[in-house]
Amino acid sequence: MLNFSGSTKKRVVNLGNKKQGYGNKSFLEQSRLQRQERELSKLKEKSAVVIQNHIRKYLVLRQLSSEVINNWLDFNIESREDWNSWIVKFIILCKWYLLKQKSDVTNQVLQLFNERVHDPPFEVNGETLNGLIQSLNFLFSKIEDLSVLDELFTALNGLISRYGVDHSDSVISNLIKYVKLDDKNTDNTIDLIFKINMHDSTNDFFNVLTLDVFDKPNKDYTSILRNEITPNDKTFSGYTQSSLITILYNYLIIQGDGDVFIQKDFEFIGSILEHVHCTLRLNDEDDMDIDEESIANTEVVIITERMSNTLDRLYSSSFVQGAVNLLKNQDPKSRNLALKILPELVNLYPPLKGKICMLLSIIPNCYTWFYETIQQHELFDIFINSKNDYVKVEDLEHLDKHSMESFWQTVFLFEESYSYWLIVSNDLESFKDDKLPLSKVKILLEFLKTVCLTLIFINDSTLFPQFENLKSISIALLKQLYIKNLRMKFLPRDFWFPKKLIFNVDLLLSLIAEEEEKRIQGLNEDEDEVDVGFSRRVKPSVPRDAATKLEVLKKLPFFIAFKDRVKVFQTLIDLDKQRSTDFNPFFYDEPRLTAKVNRDTILEDAYAAYHHQGANFKNRIQVEFYNQYGREIGIDGGGITKEFLTCVVKEGFDPNNAYELFKETFTDNQIYPNDKIYEIIHVGMDQEFQQQRLDYIRFLGMIIGKCLYENVLIDVSFAPFFLNKWCNDNMKNSINDLSYLDRELFVNLMKLTKMTNDELESLDLTFSINIQIDSKAYVFDLLPNGSNLHVNSSNILNYIHQLANFKLNQSLRVQTRYFLEGLFSIISSSWLSMFDCFELQMLISGGESDINIDDWKSNVEYGGYLDNDPSVRMFWEIVEEMTPQERFKLVKFVTSVSRAPLLGFGSLHPKFGIRNSGNDTLRLPTASTCVNLLKLPDYQDKKTMKEKLLYAINTDAGFDLS
Structure with missing residues (x-):
């Protein structure tokens, strides 16, 4: 019954399993936590006991160690047994006690050991000795304190110096560590390493030769390296290129300058060089002196000048002669050793390889x-x-x-x-x-x-x-032999043509066109592509055969017929022109680069109009000619441009013009830059005018480039030594090229090589040249202080080469550089590298001394005439009766170019044309040079036709007869 009075007792039911005093946590969770607390308490008690036990043991062991060490320190040695026991206890101390001691205790032990071993009461037997060395080496590997290491080194050094060593693993590696920590005791440490030498690890011993610690010869070390070391084919296989060079360098330092190289030296050096595949470079060496292409795939190791001076001994006459003697030895081992040494030295240090080659040349x-x-x-x-x-x-x-x-x-x-x-x-x-x-x-x-x-x-x-x-x-x-044959002509003309290899020129042209276009557009950047020269790379998808033939074209162009290379050259130009048209589809509607040129001041007017254009000079130009009567009538459809270019060439390269920019060779009247410009600049005279002359030379380079670009042949012959620099990246000419400049000088210089020393000294020649400038004498030294260096039999060859270098390179360098700047702004240098100097001359001015009339007749288009009309037959009869010079004048009259097309009249665009211009026999023949058209009246009389033709082509009336 319910009690509503409010005093009824309440029954509390714990439905959440909660108990008072534990907050909100469950009973099970609290039980778990209590259990963990009890376990942690037990663990702490147990750990405390363990620590106490360890401390007790440590204190006991420490006390024991102290007693053991003190007993050892106080040990009285009266017999051999006592001595052996004392040594054994020391070995135990090293392995189990000393590592746990403070440095002062360890030092105290080692000092006593060193005192007794220095003056031992008894000898140490072999087995005990090995144990001692091993125990000391163990400490050496574990301790870092330098004072302790010093005592350890003294101990090791004393033992090994007194008793030697039969076997000692890893001692040298620890000694190397010691060398790096203590540079005060380096010499003694290296001495100890060499005493141990091959009794330790071979690799460890050679590692010491990678350290920069040797600075003077050492006969003892040399003897060890020669007599106790026998490296095999694998000895140096694991070393880096830099380490190998250091080993080689240190070996040469140890051997010393005064020692003669013996067989053992060659064997040691050969075993190193067998694994050397790098190129050395001084740390401050000018990169321009290095052939980068030749070391592109080779590791470069940077060396100091001190290292360079030491390695120079490998290029000395004694070493090279010794290696050559090995090479000529009938013993295969000796020959193989020489082939490990000499070829690698040639590759190793490019600035010194000439010494080896020179020494070989005099054998x-x-x-x-x-x-x-x-x-x-x-x-x-x-x-x-x-x-x-x-x-x-x-x-x-x-x-x-x-x-x-x-x-x-x-x-x-x-x-x-x-x-x-x-x-x-x-x-x-x-x-x-x-x-x-x-x-x-x-x-x-x-x-x-x-x-x-x-x-x-x-x-x-x-x-x-x-x-x-x-x-x-x-x-x-x-x-080199190809170029020498160009001068000496000891091979037949067809020698260079391949036996069966066929070069599909059309395929090459298509590849070149595709890749050149991609190069220009910057789309060809794949790292896996193959270099071919004209473009930077050819994709792997290009057939291997085609890619290699492109490489032949680049590196051995003379294997490919000249006319085929001319096609490649003209294709590259056409591609360049096409790019300009594609870039601007309204190119033909653009205003052209115009100029008004007076016949009396052609060079100056042309320079003023165009010298600043640079690469833009490739674009179409429009020239108006003026003479004493005013503006000439002709309309420039291309013919006036050709006339303009040939006229500028004629005036600009005339050695007798007002600027005297170029000179002629003595014998062949071939053109090259005036060396007086360099001489005047060198002595510091009239700098402003000389700069103007150089600017004109650059402009004439542009003019030649424009002639090549527009396929305009010009009647000028350049000296081969000048052309060499066009097609070989400004190469240096040699003594042989001097014959092109001055044959008499070349022959006289060769006579000097046959003279005795007394005869040479009587000539009183020095390494200098006397030059007159404005009636004033100047001296140019061929070498530093050359005017004080007299020529004799020992340096006559150097004198001849220095003189040739001055004449052909130094005195023409600045003028040639300006000329090539202008030329290469129009024509890529890589395009010209396909030709030698004589082929390049043909590219410039045509290769024939006369015109092939049959080729001419086969490539003519007639207008108003048939090819069997009487006037046409008379015309060709007259052409055949002309002199070669008259035929050239006729071609110039019609085409504005005085030479036949390089690839024949079939390559002329438009074709050479002859058009009937009526029956008025009083009229002279006229021409439309822009379309290569001869307007020939139907004279019906051979005599009249010949008179009119000769008059027209010899009048030199410009475009007033157009």
């Missing part, structure tokens, strides 16, 4: 020996007798790899040294019998042709060691 019959050695190998027969233009992989795979490697190393060394000889020798001595006679050179060229094409078509470093270096020098040497 009698050296090149003959190389040639005969190469000729005896079966590979030579494979290449020389190949029915194809290059050898295929399957023809080489069956050969012994080691034999092939030795062969190609020999070939490489020969090519490098022979290339040097061709540079320093003149044409009169290049093929002397004690060098390499011409008969053998011709066979060598057959071999080289096949080698170069094989290296281009087969890119396989497993078949050709140092592939890039071998390829580079093979191509360079072949080019």
